[in-house]
Amino acid sequence: MSMDLNGIDLGGRVAVVTGSGRGLGLAYAKALAAAGASVVINDVDPAVVDAAVAEVPGSVGVAAAVGSAETADRLVGAAVDAFGRLDVLITNAGILRDRVLWKMSDEDFDAVIGVHLRGTFTCARAAAIRMREQGDGGRLILISSPAGQRGNFGQTNYAAAKAGIAAMARTWALELGRAGITVNAVVPVAATEMTKTIPAFAPVIEEAERTGAPFPAWLRRDEGLGTVEDVTGLIVFLASEASKGVTGQAIGIGGDRLALWSHPAEKNVAFADGGWSAAAIADSWATGVGATPETYGIPAPKAPQ
Numbered sequence: 001m002s003m004d005l006n007g008i009d010l011g012g013r014v015a016v017v018t019g020s021g022r023g024l025g026l027a028y029a030k031a032l033a034a035a036g037a038s039v040v041i042n043d044v045d046p047a048v049v050d051a052a053v054a055e056v057p058g059s060v061g062v063a064a065a066v067g068s069a070e071t072a073d074r075l076v077g078a079a080v081d082a083f084g085r086l087d088v089l090i091t092n093a094g095i096l097r098d099r100v101l102w103k104m105s106d107e108d109f110d111a112v113i114g115v116h117l118r119g120t121f122t123c124a125r126a127a128a129i130r131m132r133e134q135g136d137g138g139r140l141i142l143i144s145s146p147a148g149q150r151g152n153f154g155q156t157n158y159a160a161a162k163a164g165i166a167a168m169a170r171t172w173a174l175e176l177g178r179a180g181i182t183v184n185a186v187v188p189v190a191a192t193e194m195t196k197t198i199p200a201f202a203p204v205i206e207e208a209e210r211t212g213a214p215f216p217a218w219l220r221r222d223e224g225l226g227t228v229e230d231v232t233g234l235i236v237f238l239a240s241e242a243s244k245g246v247t248g249q250a251i252g253i254g255g256d257r258l259a260l261w262s263h264p265a266e267k268n269v270a271f272a273d274g275g276w277s278a279a280a281i282a283d284s285w286a287t288g289v290g291a292t293p294e295t296y297g298i299p300a301p302k303a304p305q
Contacts, residue, residue: 019093137180189254224257
């Protein structure tokens with residue numbers, strides 16, 4: 001029996017992890033392999049793929065940009081050709097093109113949407129087709145982000161894509177439930193090259209890297225920010241038989257923190273016979289439905305004083 005340190009056995013399972021040449025994706029691939037799974041590594045850079053395959057025992061690699069249906073078919077085909085089946089898909093591939101709204105180009109927007117949102121769609125579609133043909137269930141694990149849950153300055157494209165990914169997880173959980181395929185969104189927070197570009201976390205990560213010290217307890221617990229390895233326990237769990245009853249959820253993890261994100265829901269409701277005029281809304285907003293507005297944005301980390 002193959003088993004990782006968390007006691008989860010993925011022996012006989014086959015996983016595709018997009019964007020797994022480095023960072024979080026590589027950590028996911030290593031953890032899955034340590035638990036006994038066979039893994040297909042993917043990155044746009046062939047040299048990065050080769051290096052990752054050398055680090056992940058028994059893996060195979062596909063060098064291709066995620067987004068097109070062709071790449072999705074290649075990834076599923078690689079799993080089937082090398083290992084005979086596909087049980088788990090983790091859609092992790094992503095890029096950033098951060099700009100404020102008035103400076104963001106069409107190209108900036110389309111590039112991020114193409115990799116994150118379209119790439120998740122095309123890969124999940126190809127995986128779902130294969131899993132339904134196999135007839136014994138599967139796992140779709142879609143990587144979202146706090147930016148998609150709360151918004152983040154300068155990340156119109158990224159936040160929109162990651163919010164869409166969480167919405168797709170809920171939709172696909174409905175559509176694929178009868179086939180025994182679970183679908184969940186993971187909302188990870190970890191120190192990566194991508195995280196460093198987020199103003200809320202960049203200074204803290206850079207300081208830890210400069211000094212070589214571990215992240216302080218307040219950061220790991222209160223902010224839920226830790227290493228890429230801290231995220232992998234959730235990935236292995238969701239890839240396993242132990243998670244067969246978990247679907248349609250957005251689950252956060254990072255540092256010492258594990259959290260279930262709420263779905264969007266009506267917070268305050270008021271009624272007016274015959275409907276609401278603009279004047280009636282204006283008169284009642286501050287003391288009625290709008291009395292406790294929602295917060296937005298990712299709060300900057302604050303060390304205890």
